[in-house]
Amino acid sequence: MTSGNATPPRSVLFEARSIAKSFGDVHANRDISLDVAMGEKLALLGENGAGKSTFVKMIDGVLRPDRGEFLWRGKPVSISSPAVARQLGIGMVFQHFSTFEALTVGENLALALPKLSKRAIGKKAAELSDKYGLTLRLSRRVEALSAGEKQRVEIVRALIQTPKLLILDEPTSVLTPQEADRLFETLDALAADGMALIYISHRLPEIRQLCDRATILRQGAVVATCDPKTTPLSQIAEMMIGKTADPIRRTGSYVGAxxxxxxxxxxxxxxxxxxxxxxxxxxxxxxxxxxxxxxxxxxxxxxxxxxxxxxxxxxxxxxxxxxxxxxxxxxxxxxxIAFAPEQRLGHAAVGDFPLSENLRITRHGLRGGETSLKARAAKIREAFDVRAGAGDPKAATLSGGNLQKFVMGREIDRExxxxxxxxxxxxxxxxxxxxxxxxxxxxxxxxxxxxxxxxxxxxxxxxxxxxxxxxxxxxxxxxxxxxxxxxxxxxxxxxxxxxxxxxxxxxxxxxxxxxxxxxxxxxxVPPASASAVLSEPVRTVETETASAPPSTPAPPKPPPPQAPTRLSTRGTTSVQWTPPESFHPVRPEQ
Amino acid sequence: MIRLEKRAAPSTKAAILSPLIAIALTVACGLLMIQAAGKSPGDAVDAYFLFPFNDLKAYFAAGEEARASLLYQPAEVVLKAIPLALIGVGLAVAFRAGIFNIGAAGQYILGAIFAGAVALYAPDTTPQIILLPACLIAGTLGGLLWALIPAFLRVRAGASEILTSLMLTYVAGYLLDWVVRGPWRDPLGFGFPQSREFPEATAMPLLLEGTRLHWGLFVMLAVVAAVWFAMARTITGFRVNITGLAPRAAHFAGFQQGRTIYVVFLLSGALAGLAGALETTAIIGQLQPEISAEYGFAAIIVAFLGRLHPVGVLLAALVLALTYIGGENAQITLGLPRNATLVFQGMLLLFLLACDAMIHYRLRWRTTARV
Structure with missing residues (x-):
């Protein structure tokens, strides 16, 4: 793998120097410096609110930095608009969809390449779809597509412009493992052809699989740059969050009617x-x-x-x-019964409403549901660690993760x-x-x-x-x-x-x-199907081994040294996620 | 080159400033237009905007006996604001829900016809305490029923309420034309297309002697206050707001869009009908082909100028009323055509919509140099 130090002359394509950006009192980016070379796959890691999205928006020309500069092939550039970014050769796949809802998939692609005829675009899209396994139906309207399909449109739209630097913001969050693997193969191929990648994801195993280097952001500044293939994932997670991530624990429970x-x-x-x-x-x-x-x-x-x-x-x-x-x-x-839909803004919550009014969306008509909404919203914010502006801020001002915590809290709080x-x-x-x-x-x-x-x-x-x-x-x-x-x-x-x-x-x-x-x-938990039982002869043994008491010195079964396929590498994510010690399963009290 | 840059969050300051800037731009362009027409802009400002205030100033300076006539023009401004605010506040609610009732003029006409029916067919001996409210209620009902048609077509057939409500305005206009030329024509009216005069008892009592200002002002203020309360404090207001802002979230909250469409159409139609009833009974006193139904269209400007907020609508109604009275005054004193008023109103809406872009975008000046 082309680790940063391994190949002697890194040909740096893009560099950011001391980038800073504030929105009012919020310092989204304090001081970010990083570079990416041709053919390199750089991971940009960080929690929500760490400033990743703000940073890539500046690279894309949507926002302008307050301080600092960008260099393209060693020369300072001013990326004043997305069009300038496109001209330089920067392609972007946003986390939030930037497609036109009312247009068809084909028309959305055509907008990225205004000079080509519709037919030529259709051909090119079909090629890309074929090559990278990103199946698209060009005549469908984007508004009718699901999140995963929209993501595919975004990816194909960026690739169709054959960029030199491709930035991907959480592109796999809606793909199946197989699809993700095909995407990684595509990205590997693109990097082998000299394209530089900046890859944003929360999924550390994915980063490990794909990327050569990882730059970690916390609270708007770079905290470390490391090699994700050799640095323990638990350590990376710790750098991202600032403390060890809470392991998920299943304490076992009674399943009833x-x-x-x-x-x-x-x-x-x-x-x-x-x-x-x-x-x-x-x-x-x-x-x-x-x-x-x-x-x-x-x-x-x-x-x-x-x-x-x-x-x-x-x-x-x-x-x-x-x-x-x-x-x-x-x-x-x-x-x-309570519900929380996938789309946060516009479905679960209304951006222009303060949190208290957003609480009302699923509380009105319930007994006592509408009393002291503001106090209730404040309580939910506290209980669910929703970080947002003081008072009763509008939902649109919250970051995605915080809004999601609020939406979840709104329903869970109702018990x-x-x-x-x-x-x-x-x-x-x-x-x-x-x-x-x-x-x-x-x-x-x-x-x-x-x-x-x-x-x-x-x-x-x-x-x-x-x-x-x-x-x-x-x-x-x-x-x-x-x-x-x-x-x-x-x-x-x-x-x-x-x-x-x-x-x-x-x-x-x-x-x-x-x-x-x-x-x-x-x-x-009786398995719902007979076939499930039949097809799983070792299940009992596995469960026994896995649920050994925590005093066992070593993890019950180490992950296989080399996973047989990419697919299973991804499947074992949770195992690699946190140090093995935290994975001693807790046996339900009996 | 000027460039629009999206703001992170809508600017409250711009939302309040936008109508003021729009008014200023309208006045500035209006004055240029008047200058081009060869009139003095100074006189125009006086004729259009300042005369009611000049009259008010004079009123406080004048002695007891001269006072009455000086109140007439300021009272006319308030009088015009009554139907504009009544219709505008209803439209503001509909627009907030994202439902575009463009046919308030038709609903206003139906209100007038229904009120006229009660006024013309009620026994002569009916006391005012019964007849007057009966006229207003009938008018409200008339507007409501007329608004039911586009609401029904939208909910059942998905027909654009913009088109159906607008087209029904013309139907309403011809309906009025027919009743005053046909069944309800005054037999003693020398063949003029107009109904009998309504009984005295249908007219709203006057508020100020020497003016035409009537108690309908308080009806309007009560309606505005009620709508404000409903929008700010009730679940219906919440329903309307969320439907306009995020229809999907409204659906998720359990509000069916169809019901919201009926609610806002019936409300805006009812208020337009009430305005029509009030105007015909209190001011005109009979049915005739021309009953100022254009208030129904001017109220669209009022609703947007007032930020779709009841209190804003009230202020905007006064501003628009001023352009009406000022326009009439300018016709007399400067000899400007009546169309000048419509040009003013049109410019106001145009500038307002342009300035509204500032709420969501900020202007950036920059050179056209490219990398």
């Missing part, structure tokens, strides 16, 4: 993926994950559960045996019996993500049933008790988490059926990783 039942639910939506005869149930004290790549029907499923799209049959959704399918969101909330949440940690930094996941698990200990619609396998393996996979609007049967590996979920996400899985499972190779988290007592 089904709270939320979905029975043969079909929902047709004009745009996007409709739901076809979906059935599942979520039980007291468990987290049920609905896995799937973006655009496979998650939006329709969330809307159906929240009541935004009522079901045709009232009985197709029941809450504690009460049919709620025909009810709207408010009536459902009154029965003790709902059932909580349906879509992408709880999408685009949220590691600290906030583990906080949110811990809160979700705490809810189950109090007896709540939690349904997490997620594309994040790391997350699913950390917190879920059972998993079902959504593919083209159809839901697989529900599997106990112990019966699944990331590879199997990946296959299910890509639409492979159970028969294929059996074959995969019959290979003699043992499961490649130890248990990621200690889940609840295996006996109390």
């Amino acid at each position: 089904a709270r939320l039942k979905v029975d043969n639910l079909s929902i047709s939506v004009p745009e996007g993926t409709s739901l076809k005869k979906i059935s599942f149930n979520a039980r007291r004290g468990e987290i049920l994950a609905i896995a799937g790549v973006a655009g496979e029907g998650q939006e329709a499923l969330f809307s159906a559960l929240s009541g935004e799209i009522p079901a045709r049959r009232a009985k197709s959704i029941t809450l504690s045996d009460k049919p709620i399918g025909a009810m709207g969101p408010t009536r459902r909330r009154r029965l003790g 709902p019996e059932v909580f349906v949440v879509a992408q709880p940690t999408w685009g949220v930094d590691a600290g906030a993500a583990s906080f949110i996941r811990n809160e979700l698990m705490r809810m189950t200990e109090k007896g709540a049933a939690v349904v997490v619609i997620s594309q994040d396998l790391e997350e699913i393996f950390q917190i879920a008790d059972r998993v079902a996979v959504l593919h083209r609007g159809e839901l697989s049967e529900t599997f106990a988490i112990d019966a699944l590996t990331p590879e199997r979920i990946g296959l299910l996400m890509s639409g492979s059926d159970i028969a294929d899985l059996e074959m995969v499972d019959n290979t003699p190779e043992p499961r490649p990783q130890p248990k990621l988290v200690a889940s609840n007592d295996a006996a109390s």
